[in-house]
Amino acid sequence: MLELLTEFDAGLLSDAQTAELEQLLIDNPDLRKSYLRRIAARTQLVMIARRRAQQVDQLPEEACPLPPADNVWPVAYWIAAIAASLLIAATLGSVFWYSEQLPPDDSQLAATTPAAALVTNLADNWWGAAEMRADLGQPLQAGESLWLESGLVELTLASGAVITMDGACLLQIADDNSIVLSHGTVHALVPPKARGFAVKTEQVEIVDLGTRFTVSVDQQQAVEVHVHEGSVELRRNGPLQETPLVDQVEAGASVLFDPETCDVAPLEQFRPFQKISPPDGKHIAYTTRVGTRGNQAYAGKVGHDFLVHETIEVTRLGVFDSNSDGLHGLLYCEIWQRDDRGTPLDTRSDFGVAMAARIPFTPVDPGELIESNRFKSLEAPLTLPPGSYTIVAFGFSEADPMGNDRDQVGVQRNRKTRDDANGAISFVGTSRYGDSTEGPHAFPGKVDKYWADRYSAGTFEYRLLEPFADQDEPR
Numbered sequence: 001m002l003e004l005l006t007e008f009d010a011g012l013l014s015d016a017q018t019a020e021l022e023q024l025l026i027d028n029p030d031l032r033k034s035y036l037r038r039i040a041a042r043t044q045l046v047m048i049a050r051r052r053a054q055q056v057d058q059l060p061e062e063a064c065p066l067p068p069a070d071n072v073w074p075v076a077y078w079i080a081a082i083a084a085s086l087l088i089a090a091t092l093g094s095v096f097w098y099s100e101q102l103p104p105d106d107s108q109l110a111a112t113t114p115a116a117a118l119v120t121n122l123a124d125n126w127w128g129a130a131e132m133r134a135d136l137g138q139p140l141q142a143g144e145s146l147w148l149e150s151g152l153v154e155l156t157l158a159s160g161a162v163i164t165m166d167g168a169c170l171l172q173i174a175d176d177n178s179i180v181l182s183h184g185t186v187h188a189l190v191p192p193k194a195r196g197f198a199v200k201t202e203q204v205e206i207v208d209l210g211t212r213f214t215v216s217v218d219q220q221q222a223v224e225v226h227v228h229e230g231s232v233e234l235r236r237n238g239p240l241q242e243t244p245l246v247d248q249v250e251a252g253a254s255v256l257f258d259p260e261t262c263d264v265a266p267l268e269q270f271r272p273f274q275k276i277s278p279p280d281g282k283h284i285a286y287t288t289r290v291g292t293r294g295n296q297a298y299a300g301k302v303g304h305d306f307l308v309h310e311t312i313e314v315t316r317l318g319v320f321d322s323n324s325d326g327l328h329g330l331l332y333c334e335i336w337q338r339d340d341r342g343t344p345l346d347t348r349s350d351f352g353v354a355m356a357a358r359i360p361f362t363p364v365d366p367g368e369l370i371e372s373n374r375f376k377s378l379e380a381p382l383t384l385p386p387g388s389y390t391i392v393a394f395g396f397s398e399a400d401p402m403g404n405d406r407d408q409v410g411v412q413r414n415r416k417t418r419d420d421a422n423g424a425i426s427f428v429g430t431s432r433y434g435d436s437t438e439g440p441h442a443f444p445g446k447v448d449k450y451w452a453d454r455y456s457a458g459t460f461e462y463r464l465l466e467p468f469a470d471q472d473e474p475r
Contacts, residue, residue: 115139116176117157123276125151125167126289126415132170145172148184152276159194161208163187166274174200185216187274190230200237204257207233209248214271223257225249226271234264282315285391285425286459288372289415294322294401294456301437301444302402302455303392305338305347305429312424314382316461317359318373319393320402321366327374328399331361333392333458336443340388347429352390352443357382373459383465392444393458394437403456418453424464427452 117140127133128147134140140155150167157163158176165171169184178198179186190197190208197208202221206213211230217223225232231248234257246264249255254267286304317333336352343349359376361367367376396402405416418427431454434444448454 114158114176116142116173117155117163119153120156120162121152121154121276123152125153128168128170140173142173142175145170152274154276157194157197159197160191161194161197162189164189164275174198181215181217183217183219185214185271185274187214188212189275203237203259203262204245205235205237207235209233211251212273214273216271221259223259224254224267224271225257226254226267226273227251228273236262281463282461283419283421283424283463284318284370284373284459284461285419285427286373286453287370287417287419288320288403288456290324290369290371292322292324292372292403292415292456294320294396294403296396296404297398297401298396298404298433299394299437300433300435301392301394301442302431302433302457303336303390303444304427304431304453304455304458305350305388305390306452307344307388307426307428308384308386308424309426310421310424311383311385311465312421312462313465314357314378314384314460314462316367316375316377317357317391318367318370318375318459318461319361320396320456320458321369321372321374322401322403324369324372327361327363327366329363329395329397331393331395331400332358332437333361333460334358335382335384335460336390336392338388338390338443344388345428347432348447350388350429351445352441356384356389372456375461384462390432390443391458391460393455396457405451405454416453416456421462421464425462431455 119134119136119138119140122136126149128149132145132147134144134146134153140146146153146155146165146169148165148167148169152167153165155163155165155173157173157179161177163179164187166185166187169186170182171184171186172180172182174180177194177196178200180200182202186199188197188199188208189212190210192210195208195210199206199215201215201217201223204223206215206223206225209231211232212228213230213232214226214228215223216226225234227249229251231250233248234245234255236245245257245262246255252270254270255264256267257264285306314335317335319327319331319333321327335356337354337356338347338350339353340347340350357378359378361374361376365376367374369375393402420426429447429452430450431448431452432444433446433448434442436442
């Protein structure tokens with residue numbers, strides 16, 4: 001069965017193998033359930049690949065995270081053919097499979113039911129697709145799927161269980177006390193009130209008995225379980241669900257479930273527990289993902305407008321490094337104070353009052369690379385009180401192109417993030433540009449369209465200032 005599914009995923013099934021797989025699925029309800037769970041996530045990815053093929057110009061192969069559309073159709077054809085047989089079998093046999101595997105429809109999402117989970121923390125995360133992502137603080141309903149390419153994402157279920165996705169990872173929220181893990185690694189911290197929390201995989205479930213544990217699923221559906229505190233129980237899916245595969249796996253132990261033999265064996269290697277560390281207090285306003293390729297050789301100034309609501313201290317300025325492979329010429333980054341003419345949310349008539357800081361970036365002294373940006377420290381931190389400001393960069397060329405989202409640098413905006421430090425600053429306007437680069441009035445005055453962070457060009461690192469203590473308070 002596993003060999004057939006592997007061939008199926010690769011789109012290499014022969015007619016005879018297709019007939020064999022079809023018969024196996026019709027005859028065996030447990031295999032049918034595993035198969036349907038497998039294609040639920042895959043179908044979503046196929047749909048995303050097709051939409052991207054229609055919406056986005058051809059990108060270099062290394063920049064495209066999904067297979068080309070040409071490889072999708074054969075697999076989709078066999079999905080449809082086999083699924084048709086399964087529909088007949090399910091109808092005749094009255095066989096039902098986990099409802100949590102199905103994507104939620106609009107009526108389900110509109111129902112007035114409490115969220116099954118909440119996104120409670122993020123760290124250096126990049127999502128695989130706009131359709132399978134979530135923002136900090138976003139509630140998640142049962143049936144929603146998340147595809148994390150890299151980084152860490154913390155989810156808190158309604159039961160109180162805390163899950164950390166450790167990219168790359170694909171999972172689905174099953175209900176308020178369980179998840180379905182298709183691929184990747186999750187770390188679970190389960191309080192007593194959430195006892196019974198379960199991680200469901202294609203063939204087994206890992207059930208919490210009051211613990212802290214890690215589960216990892218590979219492409220072949222082999223399952224690693226590492227118990228850090230307490231104990232867990234491994235159970236088979238289907239009719240044998242209540243029968244444990246092994247006695248309890250205790251703290252300090254690791255086991256491996258083999259999907260070919262259904263055996264459970266001890267593991268020598270112990271995977272450490274991972275959680276998101278407390279922040280160091282520093283934030284990067286605009287980030288473009290590492291390896292992103294620039295697409296515009298514009299030497300003039302480009303800028304992004306932002307508002308400061310709580311006093312911040314800017315520690316470093318940064319410029320975009322196309323391909324993250326080093327600079328080839330001279331680039332500049334500046335911060336300007338901006339006159340918003342009394343309309344902070346309407347930036348069309350704004351103008352620059354004064355340049356507050358400028359840093360050059362050279363091939364010899366490019367600064368520290370973080371994702372696709374090079375950062376250099378200011379001689380002294382720059383304090384920005386509440387007001388209107390613009391981050392500006394210029395000097396880009398054929399050798400050092402900037403990014404312009406008009407031409408899909410941030411494909412579906414998935415290659416860019418912004419950090420507002422929980423509302424300390426906000427990003428406004430639709431970005432700006434200007435040809436003049438020298439002189440006291442060389443502020444980019446032309447307003448562009450669509451996004452507050454349209455360009456991959458300039459950015460900055462900042463932190464919140466601690467409030468001054470009240471001098472009248474007794475010491």
